[in-house]
Amino acid sequence: MKEPADLMRDADDAVKLLSGLLRRGESGEAFRERTRTETWTASESGLLAPALAEESGTAVRIRREGSLLLVARSGAGPEALRDAVREAGRRAGNAPFFKAHRGAPHSPGPDDPQRPDEEEGRTAALAAAFARALPDPRGLALVVEVSRVVTERTVVTPRAFLSCGVRTRLVASGTIRRAGSERPFSFQSARPFGEAADAFAAALREATRPTSGLPPATGPVDVVFSPSAASVFWHEVVGHALEADAGERGSVLSRVKGAAVAPAGLDVVDDPGRSDLPGAYGVDDEGSLARAVPLLSGGVVTGLLSDKRSGTVDSNGHGRTSSYRRPPRVRMANLVACAGEASLDELLDRCGDGIHVREVAGGSADPESGRFVLLVSAADGVRRGRRGSPLAPFALTGEILSALSSIEETWGSEVLPATGLSVCVKGGDAVPVGGAAAALLVRGLTARAARR
Amino acid sequence: MTHGAGAGLFERVLDAAAGDGAGAELYERRGALLELTEDEEGSTLLESHERGLALRLFKAGRSAFAAAGPERADSLPAEARRRLPRARARRGVRLGGPAPGEIPERRPLSDPPPPDADLARTLLTSFRQALTASGRGAVTVREASVSIGERAERLATTAGRDATWGSRLATLVATVVGRSAAGRFSARVVGAASRPEELPVARLARHAADRVLLPLNGRPFEATRADVLLDPLVAAHLIGRLAPLFFGDDEESLLAARTREGRDALASPLVSLVDDAAAPGGLVRGVRDGEGTLQGRTRLVERGLPFGRLTDVAAASRLSRPPSGSAVRIIWSAPPRIGVTNFFVDPLPGVSPLDLLGSVGRGLYAAVLLERPDVDLSADTFRLVVAGYTVEKGRATERVSEATVSGRLSDFLRGITGIGDDLKFALGGTGSAGSPTLLVPRWKTG
Numbered sequence: 001m002k003e004p005a006d007l008m009r010d011a012d013d014a015v016k017l018l019s020g021l022l023r024r025g026e027s028g029e030a031f032r033e034r035t036r037t038e039t040w041t042a043s044e045s046g047l048l049a050p051a052l053a054e055e056s057g058t059a060v061r062i063r064r065e066g067s068l069l070l071v072a073r074s075g076a077g078p079e080a081l082r083d084a085v086r087e088a089g090r091r092a093g094n095a096p097f098f099k100a101h102r103g104a105p106h107s108p109g110p111d112d113p114q115r116p117d118e119e120e121g122r123t124a125a126l127a128a129a130f131a132r133a134l135p136d137p138r139g140l141a142l143v144v145e146v147s148r149v150v151t152e153r154t155v156v157t158p159r160a161f162l163s164c165g166v167r168t169r170l171v172a173s174g175t176i177r178r179a180g181s182e183r184p185f186s187f188q189s190a191r192p193f194g195e196a197a198d199a200f201a202a203a204l205r206e207a208t209r210p211t212s213g214l215p216p217a218t219g220p221v222d223v224v225f226s227p228s229a230a231s232v233f234w235h236e237v238v239g240h241a242l243e244a245d246a247g248e249r250g251s252v253l254s255r256v257k258g259a260a261v262a263p264a265g266l267d268v269v270d271d272p273g274r275s276d277l278p279g280a281y282g283v284d285d286e287g288s289l290a291r292a293v294p295l296l297s298g299g300v301v302t303g304l305l306s307d308k309r310s311g312t313v314d315s316n317g318h319g320r321t322s323s324y325r326r327p328p329r330v331r332m333a334n335l336v337a338c339a340g341e342a343s344l345d346e347l348l349d350r351c352g353d354g355i356h357v358r359e360v361a362g363g364s365a366d367p368e369s370g371r372f373v374l375l376v377s378a379a380d381g382v383r384r385g386r387r388g389s390p391l392a393p394f395a396l397t398g399e400i401l402s403a404l405s406s407i408e409e410t411w412g413s414e415v416l417p418a419t420g421l422s423v424c425v426k427g428g429d430a431v432p433v434g435g436a437a438a439a440l441l442v443r444g445l446t447a448r449a450a451r452r
Numbered sequence: 453m454t455h456g457a458g459a460g461l462f463e464r465v466l467d468a469a470a471g472d473g474a475g476a477e478l479y480e481r482r483g484a485l486l487e488l489t490e491d492e493e494g495s496t497l498l499e500s501h502e503r504g505l506a507l508r509l510f511k512a513g514r515s516a517f518a519a520a521g522p523e524r525a526d527s528l529p530a531e532a533r534r535r536l537p538r539a540r541a542r543r544g545v546r547l548g549g550p551a552p553g554e555i556p557e558r559r560p561l562s563d564p565p566p567p568d569a570d571l572a573r574t575l576l577t578s579f580r581q582a583l584t585a586s587g588r589g590a591v592t593v594r595e596a597s598v599s600i601g602e603r604a605e606r607l608a609t610t611a612g613r614d615a616t617w618g619s620r621l622a623t624l625v626a627t628v629v630g631r632s633a634a635g636r637f638s639a640r641v642v643g644a645a646s647r648p649e650e651l652p653v654a655r656l657a658r659h660a661a662d663r664v665l666l667p668l669n670g671r672p673f674e675a676t677r678a679d680v681l682l683d684p685l686v687a688a689h690l691i692g693r694l695a696p697l698f699f700g701d702d703e704e705s706l707l708a709a710r711t712r713e714g715r716d717a718l719a720s721p722l723v724s725l726v727d728d729a730a731a732p733g734g735l736v737r738g739v740r741d742g743e744g745t746l747q748g749r750t751r752l753v754e755r756g757l758p759f760g761r762l763t764d765v766a767a768a769s770r771l772s773r774p775p776s777g778s779a780v781r782i783i784w785s786a787p788p789r790i791g792v793t794n795f796f797v798d799p800l801p802g803v804s805p806l807d808l809l810g811s812v813g814r815g816l817y818a819a820v821l822l823e824r825p826d827v828d829l830s831a832d833t834f835r836l837v838v839a840g841y842t843v844e845k846g847r848a849t850e851r852v853s854e855a856t857v858s859g860r861l862s863d864f865l866r867g868i869t870g871i872g873d874d875l876k877f878a879l880g881g882t883g884s885a886g887s888p889t890l891l892v893p894r895w896k897t898g
Contacts, residue, residue: 037785046540047540048541049540050535051519052532053506053785053786054521055504055519057502059500065494066493066495067495067497069496070499071498072501074503074504074522075521075523076523077523091499177830180832181831182830182831250492310493325500325502327489366639368629368637369637427625427627428625449835
């Protein structure tokens with residue numbers, strides 16, 4: 001992970017400014033962000049030239065008891081920081097001390113940190129990926145926006161200037177229409193651009209494949225999740241239910257901390273340190289060191305993800321924000337489930353008659369009631385332990401505790417990264433997330449018709 | 453307050469962008485937002501100012517876009533110019549000029565004033581009180597947030613347009629938890645208005661209480677063919693999903709397919725669809741769109757038949773008609789695209805919703821949506837998962853915890869036999885969507 005050198009030029013002055021702002025009983029930090037986005041619009045006839053957007057901002061946050069004050073300004077230089085500190089001090093009733101720390105005038109950094117030929121190379125690579133994905137676009141209509149997003153973040157605390165690093169992601173979203181039906185498409189990769197473009201081509205090719213077949217009959221069904229689909233299952237069923245912003249007793253899982261809810265031997269960890277996954281970071285957006293947090297250990301509820309506002313729980317480095325303008329809140333990073341011993345064929349055999357879910361396009365969960373919904377975008381029927389014909393998109397619903405207790409005692413031996421899991425939106429704030437899991441057999445979920 | 457890049461930045465960037473035979477359009481946005489959130493941990497007060505500039509260059513049917521904050525705005529002309537020679541664009545892309553008689557304003561922007569935190573606090577208190585009354589103590593607020601935003605915008609082109617305008621929006625978002633002997637249920641509800649004083653606090657509290665108590669206390673609706681009454685806010689979310697049918701010339705084929713090349717109606721003769729930036733009760737109060745075009749009222753469906761389209765400068769050029777002022781800049785750092793302002797079913801032929809209720813022999817009143825509506829315009833299908841009340845002989849009787857209203861969308865729209873006079877708007881798409889109560893008799897529901 002690179003260091004955002006431009007955002008760190010006034011590190012000493014920034015730390016002094018912050019330490020001068022905070023009073024006894026207060027904690028806080030400043031947060032700087034710079035984002036550079038190249039966006040290509042793609043249709044079935046090819047790519048349109050990239051649009052460029054560069055945005056930077058600074059936020060100053062002050063916490064006092066249970067309250068948080070956040071003041072945000074455009075710009076990531078010393079002037080924006082001083083302006084935000086001044087306003088935060090005024091609103092908090094403090095009087096930040098300025099004069100001793102006046103720094104040198106800030107230059108906004110190199111005029112073009114990206115070389116033009118690199119961007120042209122990316123355009124060419126993406127066009128090639130697009131052509132590979134859609135060798136014959138007849139009968140297809142699509143509008144997909146593909147963006148390369150480079151984000152640099154730093155956190156200034158009263159003691160230190162911390163880099164959250166420079167992260168580059170390739171993200172895509174849009175709509176694909178074919179033969180009288182349409183479906184949403186989303187993709188994200190944190191891999192180097194060439195690899196990400198290849199993965200994008202593969203995902204687009206899969207998404208534009210004609211979907212034949214009918215949705216499964218409405219009612220209870222046994223489901224074998226592929227490793228990618230299992231990541232989404234864990235994200236909705238365990239991850240959201242153990243984010244501490246609903247309070248320590250705010251979800252059906254946090255209310256049973258210490259209880260065995262899933263098969264023995266099942267471990268689920270949220271690990272921001274997995275740099276190969278899109279949700280990785282070293283320091284969270286509040287300046288706390290990111291820590292891997294075991295959420296299920298041996299099937300027992302053991303952990304809770306927390307940030308600096310999580311009441312009685314200390315932060316374990318999961319305070320994340322979608323933008324400098326938004327307050328951080330407790331969010332997952334990369335949810336990783338452990339490997340078991342079964343092959344996919346063994347799981348299908350154990351399933352008997354049911355469904356093999358290859359990809360889940362999205363989902364939601366109500367931690368309070370425990371109800372969750374997974375929107376299945378690619379699946380096959382399973383008959384007598386063998387994969388059958390593809391199914392049309394449908395929804396799977398269930399209840400968190402019942403679903404966890406209905407997981408088969410053995411699960412897949414190969415843990416693979418999720419391809420469908422990309423951005424998680426909670427309370428309107430989108431953050432990149434990742435996941436890795438093994439295939440999983442869950443009995444007694446409910447299938448119901450849905451467009452996607 | 454001005455930033456380091458200083459005053460005169462707008463003019464400097466526009467001057468630098470002009471030349472080389474290219475037309476230039478420069479857009480600037482300054483925004484102020486105050487958001488007060490109260491949850492179980494305490495409160496969060498957020499105050500933010502943003503400023504951004506976006507440049508589009510046009511030359512020989514090509515268009516290039518670059519956007520940046522004030523720190524890097526001086527680099528925009530070079531960035532856009534560098535991309536222009538290899539910029540593929542859709543046919544019709546061109547620089548918008550001033551309307552006949554339009555005088556360039558040349559008025560620099562200033563930062564909007566910070567919104568009032570006390571007003572936000574008062575609104576949250578009112579919401580909590582209203583929720584306590586509506587939920588009779590069985591509903592609590594886990595998190596509630598009021599945001600009040602104001603923004604100022606300026607757009608100038610080398611073709612002579614130079615306009616300045618402003619807008620406001622206030623929202624109240626709450627996550628509420630209902631508790632009963634049957635368990636707990638939480639839900640997130642959103643209310644909005646173009647001015648904070650107009651936020652429908654009491655109505656949102658009633659809606660929030662229904663949203664969590666109906667699924668807990670009601671019974672599933674038995675699958676049957678029944679008269680369906682959609683509450684205005686349920687109907688608004690369905691109607692809002694129709695908007696892309698009218699975006700430029702992109703979906704003409706889809707609209708033609710839905711109407712068999714115009715031989716069939718799109719909806720019942722009772723239904724007229726309108727987009728109006730100044731609609732009373734609409735959540736958007738627009739003056740100009742993201743290309744500086746003056747906004748007005750566009751009739752899109754007249755008595756069930758397709759009538760007009762929403763266009764930006766490029767789509768209007770392709771359709772050989774004046775632009776409708778429908779270019780929307782959701783964020784300053786992305787190019788404008790076609791969208792709605794206040795898109796709604798005209799309630800003019802409507803009757804009292806009580807009269808509609810009275811006309812129902814046996815049916816379902818869909819009071820709240822439990823999930824985001826599932827609408828596939830290509831497949832002509834829709835699916836609403838709702839909670840509400842059974843209706844017997846014109847009276848709401850039992851609570852319904854969950855019911856599904858689904859089927860062929862065009863049949864549903866053509867089957868509307870009654871509309872109310874109670875138009876209400878919800879946030880949707882790029883603006884707001886609105887509808888009065890809608891009645892569809894004998895629809896398969898379960």
